[in-house]
Amino acid sequence: MAHGLLVKNEDGDVLIDSDFPHYHFLGKYTHTSVTQVPDINEGGVANAAQGSNDYKGMQNMPARGEIYKFSVPVNGAKPPMCFIKPTSTGSSAPFTGIILTKQSGTNWEIWVFQSVVTSANPVLYCFAPLSQVSTSTSDTYGLKTFDNGGTATFDSRFKPLRVVGGGNITSPTLAHTGSTGSSWTASLGVNASSVSASFTNQSSASDLIYYCPSIASACQQYTHIEADQGWYSYTYYAWARGDLWWCFYRSCFRIASTSSFEANYGVYARGHVYEHKVDSTNLLFGIVLGAITGGAYFVAAVALAVNSGAFTSAGLDGGNYLPYENSYRNNSANAFIISKASYYD
Amino acid sequence: MSYGLEIFDSSGNKTFSTTDSTWTLLGVYTSNADTSTTHTGVPVMPTRLVTRIMVDQISGDDESYVHTFSLSGSTLTTTAPSSSETVKTIFMVFGK
Numbered sequence: 001m002a003h004g005l006l007v008k009n010e011d012g013d014v015l016i017d018s019d020f021p022h023y024h025f026l027g028k029y030t031h032t033s034v035t036q037v038p039d040i041n042e043g044g045v046a047n048a049a050q051g052s053n054d055y056k057g058m059q060n061m062p063a064r065g066e067i068y069k070f071s072v073p074v075n076g077a078k079p080p081m082c083f084i085k086p087t088s089t090g091s092s093a094p095f096t097g098i099i100l101t102k103q104s105g106t107n108w109e110i111w112v113f114q115s116v117v118t119s120a121n122p123v124l125y126c127f128a129p130l131s132q133v134s135t136s137t138s139d140t141y142g143l144k145t146f147d148n149g150g151t152a153t154f155d156s157r158f159k160p161l162r163v164v165g166g167g168n169i170t171s172p173t174l175a176h177t178g179s180t181g182s183s184w185t186a187s188l189g190v191n192a193s194s195v196s197a198s199f200t201n202q203s204s205a206s207d208l209i210y211y212c213p214s215i216a217s218a219c220q221q222y223t224h225i226e227a228d229q230g231w232y233s234y235t236y237y238a239w240a241r242g243d244l245w246w247c248f249y250r251s252c253f254r255i256a257s258t259s260s261f262e263a264n265y266g267v268y269a270r271g272h273v274y275e276h277k278v279d280s281t282n283l284l285f286g287i288v289l290g291a292i293t294g295g296a297y298f299v300a301a302v303a304l305a306v307n308s309g310a311f312t313s314a315g316l317d318g319g320n321y322l323p324y325e326n327s328y329r330n331n332s333a334n335a336f337i338i339s340k341a342s343y344y345d
Numbered sequence: 346m347s348y349g350l351e352i353f354d355s356s357g358n359k360t361f362s363t364t365d366s367t368w369t370l371l372g373v374y375t376s377n378a379d380t381s382t383t384h385t386g387v388p389v390m391p392t393r394l395v396t397r398i399m400v401d402q403i404s405g406d407d408e409s410y411v412h413t414f415s416l417s418g419s420t421l422t423t424t425a426p427s428s429s430e431t432v433k434t435i436f437m438v439f440g441k
Contacts (some may be wrong), residue, residue: 079398
């Protein structure tokens with residue numbers, strides 16, 4: 001820097017550099033609506049006489065998390081940094097993460113996903129560069145810096161972002177480990193061990209807020225196919241049933257203690273499609289069974305299952321939420337930053 | 346604090362201190378869906394942190410990868426893991 005202000009601490013970390021824009025407090029925001037991804041549940045012919053007619057809904061499936069929608073009034077190309085003040089902290093707290101950041105007119109739309117439904121709501125503490133902070137102040141005390149173009153980059157009157165910790169965290173690979181089901185009972189609940197990362201110890205976990213956009217996802221499924229044939233009421237029947245259950249998980253986070261940040265998953269979407277066929281007009285058992293086995297059947301069934309009306313009502317894009325099979329994506333190098341709510345309350 | 350800088354507002358509330366840590370925004374870079382992009386001119390600071398934000402919703406049946414990245418000197422190299430399933434990604438590079 002040829003001129004300006006550069007403030008470092010004793011570790012050599014740059015605290016203020018007038019050449020670069022600092023993030024300042026925009027405000028504290030509560031959600032405008034809450035929603036969930038609608039269940040995707042669709043089946044074919046039901047027949048009580050031949051084959052099991054049970055478990056054709058979402059029985060035994062894990063509960064879905066919920067999505068809190070926020071609208072943050074900050075006009076500009078740079079997205080706000082939104083810190084989550086979670087509903088609770090500790091080793092039993094829900095996991096929460098930002099799953100969507102999208103510019104919408106003069107606002108930025110932020111979606112926060114929480115792994116379980118609670119009566120309390122997460123709150124956002126949002127920050128933006130000074131050029132996107134529209135609040136004014138009559139305060140004449142403080143320190144203000146400008147870059148060489150004359151643009152304000154730091155102004156203590158607008159509560160600059162103060163950070164108490166941060167780092168990188170890796171989400172678990174799969175959300176569910178072990179068996180995914182037996183017979184017509186799917187077992188897809190989140191049971192992965194949480195991954196933790198440490199940060200500088202603080203005095204109160206409940207005062208902490210964190211910035212850590214969710215980028216990791218996992219998708220797991222369970223299939224079951226069963227068939228039989230024989231005589232029933234003097235008629236020869238062949239029956240077959242095939243089921244596909246799946247969960248799409250999104251990574252989310254929690255403050256586990258005054259020095260520990262944890263990552264795991266929540267059930268973002270879940271689905272179950274099935275086909276149950278009975279044929280009493282011929283003895284070709286293979287035809288009945290063949291009608292429902294194989295990936296092509298499930299691909300077609302999943303495509304039919306999407307109820308676009310339900311997604312419109314929920315304010316979500318339609319889709320089958322089954323992007324891939326039994327795998328995970330984007331689980332590493334998820335940066336997080338910790339601050340304190342009390343700095344801004 | 347025995348030395349350093351503290352900044353107060355007119356009510357006497359501390360708004361900043363050199364005992365704080367902070368991150369300075371060095372740049373915001375956008376890599377479009379399904380496209381690998383190299384961003385140059387990233388300012389250098391002793392410590393840097395890169396956050397990634399997926400811009401558009403994952404609807405579950407289409408794009409679901411975010412770009413991977415490497416940051417070396419003033420170059421941020423972002424790679425689309427898939428040519429058809431990588432979502433638009435915003436990179437925010439912070440320094441201190």
